[in-house]
Amino acid sequence: MAQREIQVFNAVQRLVHWLHVVAFTVLALTGFVLYAPVQSLAMGYAGWTLRLLHRIAAILLALVPLIYLIFSPRRLFDSLKRIFTWTKEDVGWFKAFPRYYFLGDEEAMPPQDKFNAGQKMFYIVTAVCLLLFGVTGFLMWFGKFAIPTWLFLWSVFIHDLCFIAYVCFFLIHFALCAVHPLMRGSLNGMLFGWLPEEYIKHHHARYYEELVSEKK
Amino acid sequence: MTKAMLIDTSNCLYCNACTVECKRENDVPVGKDIFWTRMEVHEVGSFPDVRQYFIKRACNHCTDAPCVDVCPTGALYHHPEGFVVLDQDKCTGCGYCTQACPFHIPQLEVFDPLTGAAKAHKCTFCIQRTANGGEPACAMACPFGAITFGEREDLIAQGKERVAALQAKGISKARLYGEHEMGGLHVLYVLEDEPEAYGLPSEPQYPAMVTLWQKIAQPVGGILAGLTAVGLLADWLVVRRKVRIGEEK
Numbered sequence: 001m002a003q004r005e006i007q008v009f010n011a012v013q014r015l016v017h018w019l020h021v022v023a024f025t026v027l028a029l030t031g032f033v034l035y036a037p038v039q040s041l042a043m044g045y046a047g048w049t050l051r052l053l054h055r056i057a058a059i060l061l062a063l064v065p066l067i068y069l070i071f072s073p074r075r076l077f078d079s080l081k082r083i084f085t086w087t088k089e090d091v092g093w094f095k096a097f098p099r100y101y102f103l104g105d106e107e108a109m110p111p112q113d114k115f116n117a118g119q120k121m122f123y124i125v126t127a128v129c130l131l132l133f134g135v136t137g138f139l140m141w142f143g144k145f146a147i148p149t150w151l152f153l154w155s156v157f158i159h160d161l162c163f164i165a166y167v168c169f170f171l172i173h174f175a176l177c178a179v180h181p182l183m184r185g186s187l188n189g190m191l192f193g194w195l196p197e198e199y200i201k202h203h204h205a206r207y208y209e210e211l212v213s214e215k216k
Numbered sequence: 217m218t219k220a221m222l223i224d225t226s227n228c229l230y231c232n233a234c235t236v237e238c239k240r241e242n243d244v245p246v247g248k249d250i251f252w253t254r255m256e257v258h259e260v261g262s263f264p265d266v267r268q269y270f271i272k273r274a275c276n277h278c279t280d281a282p283c284v285d286v287c288p289t290g291a292l293y294h295h296p297e298g299f300v301v302l303d304q305d306k307c308t309g310c311g312y313c314t315q316a317c318p319f320h321i322p323q324l325e326v327f328d329p330l331t332g333a334a335k336a337h338k339c340t341f342c343i344q345r346t347a348n349g350g351e352p353a354c355a356m357a358c359p360f361g362a363i364t365f366g367e368r369e370d371l372i373a374q375g376k377e378r379v380a381a382l383q384a385k386g387i388s389k390a391r392l393y394g395e396h397e398m399g400g401l402h403v404l405y406v407l408e409d410e411p412e413a414y415g416l417p418s419e420p421q422y423p424a425m426v427t428l429w430q431k432i433a434q435p436v437g438g439i440l441a442g443l444t445a446v447g448l449l450a451d452w453l454v455v456r457r458k459v460r461i462g463e464e465k
Contacts, residue, residue, distance in 0.1 A: 034310065035434065037288030047289060047308025051332040102454045104462070141332070144311050144324070152315045153425035160429060164437035168444040175448040181459045 005194040006211065008114070012072035016064045017190055023064070024170070026057035031163060058137055065130070082115055083123045089206060093117035104182050111205030118172075125169050129162040136162075218298025219346065220368035220402040221355060222375050223272055225414065226382060226390075227362035230255055230270040237357035238274075241342060250323050252339040253354055260413045271405070271414045272354070272363070275300060275321045275339040279399030282426045283313035283322060283338075291336070298368060298402045299341040309334025318398065318420040341402075371404055378406045398422065 009017070030050040033041045041050065068076050092110035094117060099105040115123060136155035139147055147155075177187045183203070189195040201208045238253045239246060253274035261267060277299040284292045284300060291306035292313055302322075313322040313336055327333040342352035350356075351365040364371060375392040382390035389409045394401035397420050411418045 034288045035437075039288065039290045042308055042310075043289045043291070043306045044308055047310070048331070048333050051308070051310075055330075055332065102451055102458075104455055104458050142329075144314075149315050149320075149423075150425070153423060153429070156312070156315075157425055157429045157433060160433045160437065164433070164440055167437075167441050171441065171444045171448060175452070179448075179452055181452075181456055 004197040006197055006200055007193050008189045008195050008200075009193045010072060010075060011193070012068065013075055014190060014193055016068045019060060019067070020064045023057045023061035024166075026053055027061060028163070028167065028170075030054040030057070035160065035163060055141065058133075058141075061130070062134060079115075079123070082113055083120050083127075085113070086117075086120070087113075089113070090117035090120065101176075101180070106202060111209070112203065112207070113210075114204055114207040116204065122169050122173055125165055129166045132158055132162050133166075218368045218402060219341070219365065220277075220298065220371050220404055221341070221352065222364040222366075222371040222404045222406070224362045224364070224375075224378055224406040225269060225271050226378075226387075226406060226408050227360045228270045228272065229360055229362075230257065231359065233357040233359060234272055234354035234363060237353045238339075241345070241353035242340070244337065245325060248325065250325055250337050252337060256415055258413055258415055260409065269407075269409060269414050271416075273319075273321070273415070274354075274403070276319055276394065276398070277339075277341065277402030278397075279401070280422055281398070282316040282318070282422050285430050286312040286316045286426055288312070295341075295343065297346070299343075299346075300338075300402075301340045301343050302336060302338050304335055304337075307336050309336060311336070313338075316423055316426050318417060318423065368400075368402060368404075375404050375406050382406070382408060 030053050032038070033047075033050055041047070089110040089112060093112065096105075096108040096110065097118065100109045136159045139155045140152065140159070144152065176183045177190070178184055185199055186195065186203070197208075200211075232255050234253055235251060235255055238244065239251070242252055244250060244252050251274075253272055256271050256273050258269045258271065259266060260269065279298070281292070281294065281300050284294060287293075288310060289306045289308050291303045291308075293301055293303070295301050309324060309326070309332065311324045311334065314320075314324050322336050322338040324334050324336055327335075342350070342354075346352060346365070352363075355363040355365040364374070372392070372395055375395075379390045379392050387408050389407075391407050391411075392404060393407050393411055393416060394404040405414070405416070407414055407416075
């Protein structure tokens with residue numbers, strides 16, 4: 001029996017997502033060289049090259065929210081609205097998540113919206129970090145000689161903290177969409193835009209109800 | 217035993233021979249506002265009771281050097297003889313040292329602000345000369361004996377003698393600077409007034425942000441990422457087992 005599928009992400013959303021992935025990968029790898037630091041790669045001309053790559057990728061990443069806003073504003077605001085709406089089901093998620101992710105226990109999990117509480121958290125952390133990365137990165141790039149020393153050192157520190165948060169959340173994000181046996185099907189949602197109705201019913205029951213009631 | 221330099225500001229006449237000789241010896245770019253050592257004039261007091269202090273400013277070669285701690289390439293390092301060396305071939309011009317130094321000494325020569333191509337500049341104690349038993353170019357050039365190079369302990373004793381002599385002449389504020397600052401500087405100054413009168417901080421501090429960033433945030437970040445990875449691996453193992461049991465049923 002052919003499964004019914006539901007479109008969860010449009011082309012613009014998928015484009016900005018994968019642009020984000022590419023830019024983030026370059027930024028994380030080149031940034032890690034200074035963070036760790038990997039002395040042999042950070043040195044001299046190698047360091048210059050990595051810095052240039054980091055800056056090019058930073059501009060790409062800055063395009064992500066812009067493209068999203070220009071080409072798909074309704075989807076963007078819909079997502080943002082969902083992200084910042086927290087209900088008792090989200091509180092329930094925090095109680096149910098260990099059994100849900102470790103044991104596949106779906107009974108205890110209250111019905112979740114299009115983004116479950118964990119995804120909301122991920123989205124918010126990513127958005128806040130993006131903003132802070134942008135501001136502190138801009139200060140360090142163009143303000144090295146114009147801003148006071150304390151501000152520069154705070155910028156480096158905040159850039160570092162964001163990097164830590166971003167990488168930890170990225171690891172979880174990646175593991176859930178590509179490795180976790182019960183969730184990895186969701187990767188198709190970001191690759192092709194569509195997810196099986198069954199998947200949404202199981203994992204995003206509240207969103208499913210919303211879609212059903214819209215259709216009526 | 218570590219080496220050091222003693223700058224007797226009471227003998228300095230602001231001739232700039234040290235600046236010139238330093239630029240020549242170390243190929244420091246000319247025509248740019250970049251110096252490995254530079255002369256500063258500080259005016260103190262108000263008319264008619266005014267005077268000028270001259271001081272040679274360069275890297276102070278701290279024992280607890282924040283620049284060495286923040287350098288991501290190993291271009292800045294502690295030489296066994298006590299001074300802080302900058303290896304420009306390794307330097308990538310990130311500029312962290314220029315921000316971390318409590319004396320604001322390292323300078324960045326920026327080739328392109330857009331790409332960030334740059335190199336740091338600072339005094340290396342003329343490593344090419346001192347490593348072979350010579351003395352730094354500035355010390356050699358000074359015609360007034362205001363710059364002495366030698367064993368740090370000897371220079372501390374010599375500096376204290378000079379301070380005592382100045383005090384005996386009625387300069388009550390005379391003091392030796394650098395014996396304890398930043399874990400002990402390898403440039404010692406005989407001053408005739410408070411350090412601030414010469415543009416030196418009386419209590420230079422290792423920047424707290426550098427400690428937070430280097431000693432706390434970076435290791436903690438590694439631990440957090442590691443814990444996340446371990447948690448995910450545990451999750452994968454547990455849930456995979458659960459799924460298999462489910463399939464067998």
